[in-house]
Structures are given as C-alpha cells and as structure tokens.
Amino acid sequence: MSRAGVATAASRTAGEPDGTSPPAKRRAATLAAGLPAALAVLVLLALVSVAVGSRSVPLSTVLDALLAPDGSTDHTVIRDLRVPRTLIGIGVGAALGLAGALMQSLTRNPLADPGLLGVNQGAALGVTVAIGLLGLSDPSVYVWFAFAGAAAAAVLAYALGSAGRSGGGPVRLTLAGVALGMVFNAAASAILRADTATFDRMRFWLTGSLAGISADVAIRLAPFLVAGLVLGLLLARPLNTMALGDEAGRALGVNMARTRGLTALAVTLLCGAATAAAGPLWFVGLAVPHAVRAFTGPDQRWVLPYTVVLAPVVLLGSDILGRVVAAPAEVQVGVMCAFVGAPVFILLARRRRLAAL
Numbered sequence: 001m002s003r004a005g006v007a008t009a010a011s012r013t014a015g016e017p018d019g020t021s022p023p024a025k026r027r028a029a030t031l032a033a034g035l036p037a038a039l040a041v042l043v044l045l046a047l048v049s050v051a052v053g054s055r056s057v058p059l060s061t062v063l064d065a066l067l068a069p070d071g072s073t074d075h076t077v078i079r080d081l082r083v084p085r086t087l088i089g090i091g092v093g094a095a096l097g098l099a100g101a102l103m104q105s106l107t108r109n110p111l112a113d114p115g116l117l118g119v120n121q122g123a124a125l126g127v128t129v130a131i132g133l134l135g136l137s138d139p140s141v142y143v144w145f146a147f148a149g150a151a152a153a154a155v156l157a158y159a160l161g162s163a164g165r166s167g168g169g170p171v172r173l174t175l176a177g178v179a180l181g182m183v184f185n186a187a188a189s190a191i192l193r194a195d196t197a198t199f200d201r202m203r204f205w206l207t208g209s210l211a212g213i214s215a216d217v218a219i220r221l222a223p224f225l226v227a228g229l230v231l232g233l234l235l236a237r238p239l240n241t242m243a244l245g246d247e248a249g250r251a252l253g254v255n256m257a258r259t260r261g262l263t264a265l266a267v268t269l270l271c272g273a274a275t276a277a278a279g280p281l282w283f284v285g286l287a288v289p290h291a292v293r294a295f296t297g298p299d300q301r302w303v304l305p306y307t308v309v310l311a312p313v314v315l316l317g318s319d320i321l322g323r324v325v326a327a328p329a330e331v332q333v334g335v336m337c338a339f340v341g342a343p344v345f346i347l348l349a350r351r352r353r354l355a356a357l
Contacts, residue, residue: 031302038309042090045316049086050078052320054328084215089319089333090312091218091225092210092278095270096120097311098232100285101292101303102270105239106263107158109173113286114150114271117177120282121184122153123275124206128188132198139276140220147272149184154264156180205279208334210319213277221273228269229308235263236300243298281334283341284311314340 051062057074065075066083096114103112103119114120126149130142157180161173188206192199204211238259242249249256274281288311289303296302318336325331 031296031306035305035309038306038313042309042313042316045313045320046086046090049089049316049320050082052323053077053082054323054330080215084218085210085213085319086316088213088218088221088277089210089316091222092274092281093284093312093315094229094308095225095274096281096284096315097288097307098229098285098304099267099270099274100311101289101300101307102232102235102239102263102267103285104289105243105300105303106260107173108243110290111171111174111286113283114267114274115181115280115282116174116286117157118153118179118181118184119150119157119177119267119271120275120280121181121188122149122151122156123147123272124280125149125184125188126272127276128191128202128206131202132188132191132195138220139217143221143224143273143276146276147268150272150275151264151268153177153180153184154267204332207332208279208281208337209332210278211330211332217277221277224269224273225277228266228273231262232266232270233304233308235259235266236304239263239300279334281315281337283337284315287341288314 047059047062051057051059057078061074062078064070065078069075069079099114099119100112103114103117104110106112123146126145126147127142129149130136130145136142136145157173157177160176160180192202192206238249238254241252241254242256242259244252246256249259289307292303292306292310296306315333315337318340319333321340322331322333322336
C-alpha cells in the first residue's frame with residue numbers, strides 16, 4: 001500500500017473526518033460543542049462538592065467564600081479544606097481516567113486500568129515504603145517513590161502477561177496485573193502492621209480517600225499531574241496512527257519506540273501523582289474511557305479530552321455520594337468508585353464487544 005493509501009486508512013480507522021463528508025463535519029461539530037457542556041457539568045459538580053460535607057452550606061455561601069472571604073468559620077472551612085479536596089479530586093479523576101485511556105490504546109487491551117493492572121498498587125507500595133519504613137512525610141518527596149512503584153508495576157505486569165509462546169492477551173495481562181496488585185497490597189499491609197501509628201494514619205488513604213487533603217499537598221502534587229495530563233493529551237495523534245499496527249505507523253512517520261516511551265512516562269506520572277494524593281482507586285480509568293468511546297468513537301483526539309473532563313465528574317460524584325449516604329460521617333471515595341464503576345463497566349461489557357476499541 002502506498003503512503004497515501006496508508007494515510008487514508010489511518011484517517012478512517014481513527015475516525016477522522018475526510019473534510020468532505022457532511023455527516024463527519026456534523027459529528028465533529030457536535031463533539032466540539034459537547035466538550036464545553038461537559039466542562040460546565042464539571043464546574044457545577046465542583047461547586048456542589050464544596051458545598052456538601054458534614055455540615056452543608058448554601059451555594060451562595062460557597063460563592064461568597066471564593067470571591068469575598070470574610071474569615072468566618074464557614075468561609076475558612078470552604079477555602080482551607082473543601083476547595084483543596086475538590087481540586088485534588090478533579091486532578092486525580094482526570095489523571096486516572098486519562099491513564100486508563102492511554103493504557104487501553106497503547107496495549108490494545110480493553111481491560112487495561114491502573115487498578116486492574118496493579119499500577120496503582122505499585123505506587124501505593126512505594127508511598128508505604130517511603131512513609132512507613134523511611135519516615136518521609138513530605139508529598140514532594142514520597143511522590144518519587146510512587147513513580148518508581150508505578151513504573152515497576154507496569155513493567156512487571158507487562159513482562160508476566162507477555163511471557164510464554166502465545167504472547168500476552170488482554171485476559172493474561174489483566175490476571176498478571178491483579179496478581180501483582182494483591183502481592184503489592186500484602187506487602188504494604190505487612191509494612192503498616194509493624195507500625196500501628198502509621199497504619200492508623202494511612203488506613204483511609206489505602207482505601208482511597210480525598211478527605212483531609214490540604215492545600216499544601218495539592219500544590220506540591222499539581223505540577224506532576226499537570227505534566228502528565230499535558231503529555232498524555234499530546235499523544236492523541238500518534239496513538240491514532242499506532243492503532244493501525246506497527247508497520248503502518250512507521251510508514252506514516254511515527255516513532256513507535258518514542259511514542260510507547262512517552263505514553264509509559266505519562267501513565268507513570270499520572271498514576272504516581274494520583275495515588276500519592278488519594279490512594280489506590282479502582283474503575284475510574286476502566287469504565288470512563290469505555291463510556292466515552294461509546295459516543296466519540298475510537299478517535300483519541302476526542303477520547304482523551306472527553307475522558308479528562310468526565311472522569312473527574314465520576315470521581316467527584318462518587319465522593320459527594322459517599323458524603324451524603326453516611327452523613328454526618330462519610331464513605332471513602334475508593335469504596336464508592338467500586339460501587340459506581342463496577343456496574344457501569346459490566347453494563348458496557350454486555351452491550352459492546354470488549355475487543356472493539
């Protein structure tokens with residue numbers, strides 16, 4: 001096939017409009033208009049997240065606290081506790097959603113998820129080692145242990161899932177990741193059991209929680225989250241081309257090794273920073289990209305930005321629900337994500353072929 005023919009096939013495979021089809025133009029216009037609407041939903045949900053807690057406050061008070069703080073108790077709680085919690089929830093949701101979408105595209109594995117493949121658990125083990133064994137409590141320091149754990153988990157999961165003559169299919173890779181995740185969880189538990197004080201401090205974090213995240217933690221982890229998000233979004237076009245296979249990708253000028261390396265770097269940054277902030281969370285990176293592809297198609301230029309916007313909607317919605325159902329206490333967001341994400345993914349799996357990405 002000629003280079004022009006490969007380019008045409010790439011455009012069709014990635015779902016890119018050819019510039020002449022009216023339906024393609026209308027679809028692109030609809031998707032472009034839908035993204036600001038999704039952002040508006042996220043902003044509204046963020047305001048609700050700031051307003052809801054052990055003591056709910058009106059949205060008017062939230063707006064006053066954000067625009068004209070007067071130092072009152074409500075305004076202090078909103079600015080010092082609830083705003084950082086909401087912002088880190090948005091960042092963590094976007095990071096896990098984008099990491100899942102990148103992993104599914106890169107490995108062509110519809111079951112790829114930072115939680116199922118053990119990446120989050122590897123990052124959590126790194127944080128546990130830093131805090132429980134080395135006494136490192138500064139987020140800007142222990143986040144590097146999270147990166148190392150996430151990267152090691154990804155490499156081990158891929159190596160184990162790909163071992164043997166038959167190579168690595170989606171199920172084998174997922175089973176390898178789940179097995180590694182269990183090993184990492186057991187190792188983290190063993191470390192924390194030896195230090196009950198550290199265990200008491202980290203037990204909610206190990207379940208996955210946004211509670212108690214200060215503005216200082218959010219500020220220290222924000223650069224890593226932003227770097228991972230920007231890098232991941234910039235990989236949309238090369239990932240579209242890689243979907244055709246290695247030979248076609250090389251024919252179209254894509255550096256396959258560099259694209260894989262940058263994608264792995266983005267996933268490591270996203271999962272490491274997200275796990276360092278909120279603990280290991282499941283299903284956000286699994287269910288949201290599938291839901292997004294249901295209306296965008298396989299074009300990563302739409303899948304990735306929509307996932308970045310809608311994954312925080314799912315995470316914040318789960319966090320709000322956890323605060324409402326157990327008020328004045330709360331259910332950790334990790335538990336709520338499992339309740340919300342697992343049925344959604346089961347429904348998607350029944351309605352669509354998992355292999356069709």
